């Protein structure tokens with residue numbers, strides 16, 4: 001019997017016309033579209049978002065784009081991990097239908113002059129240390145949303161402030177996309193999965209889970225934020241950008257009206273900047 005069964009091949013698009021053609025095919029029969037924007041170097045945290053999008057929608061689109069607009073000139077744009085072939089294989093294994101791989105020219109042609117700026121949840125925390133970051137994220141996410149026009153988009157709570165910023169942008173600009181936040185996927189020792197964990201030396205990797213442990217100790221009242229900072233630096237962490245308890249909805253200071261709180265942190269371990277957060 002001839003073997004006619006061809007292995008499922010994920011569709012790919014690198015240009016806007018190719019994306020539009022692939023999306024038209026996916027939408028046949030009124031299929032709903034779930035979308036997961038990423039910067040690639042995919043790990044199980046990303047795959048959890050894709051699986052969840054697949055459970056909510058008929059078809060799933062993932063974008064892979066390392067967005068220059070959200071990096072400062074001093075940051076790691078050039079050395080950000082890239083693994084397109086591995087990423088496509090991983091996406092295929094979880095049933096992603098279409099991967100969008102735009103180049104910088106596709107998203108930012110020469111005449112591109114617009115930016116999205118937010119206040120509210122974008123103020124403070126990450127913005128104090130990466131002032132360009134949320135403008136870059138909001139601008140690229142709004143472009144990707146306009147290009148893909150998904151029904152649902154899934155983001156990770158690991159980037160908790162980013163999730164709040166995207167929710168605010170979608171609300172303010174009536175984008176009509178349902179934004180879903182997914183809990184942080186962690187290594188067995190508590191370290192939040194992150195593409196940048198690949199930068200850690202074996203010695204740094206052994207120290208890294210102490211960040212999550214410290215957040216839990218603060219949450220449980222065993223450490224104050226200040227003593228946790230001292231202990232983390234004694235353990236080998238470098239500059240602590242922030243460890244802060246915030247209103248989980250506004251990301252502003254905790255007030256008597258606060259109904260849910262979030263403990264957020266960003267700090268350096270060698271040349272790697274780690275972020276994490278937990279409910280508190």
Ligand SMILES: Nc1ncnc2c1ncn2[C@@H]1O[C@H](COP(=O)(O)OP(=O)(O)OP(=O)(O)O)[C@@H](O)[C@H]1O
Pocket residue numbers: 037038039040045046048049154155156157158159182183184185186192193194195196197
């Ligand atoms: N451990 C994780 N659990 C759940 N979602 C995650 C996790 N890590 C990243 N994500 C989510 O995946 C999406 C794409 O993130 P991104 O590609 O920047 O990966 P990353 O691992 O966060 O990389 P980076 O090292 O740049 O922080 C974002 O919505 C992000 O919140």
Ligand SMILES: CC(C)(CO)[C@@H](O)C(=O)[O-]
Pocket residue numbers: 037038039065067070137140141159162
């Ligand atoms: C949302 C995003 C894909 C925008 O570049 C990025 O900030 C990320 O991967 O979290």
Ligand code: BAL
Pocket residue numbers: 039070159
């Ligand atoms: N996951 C957030 C992307 C960034 O740090 O640029």
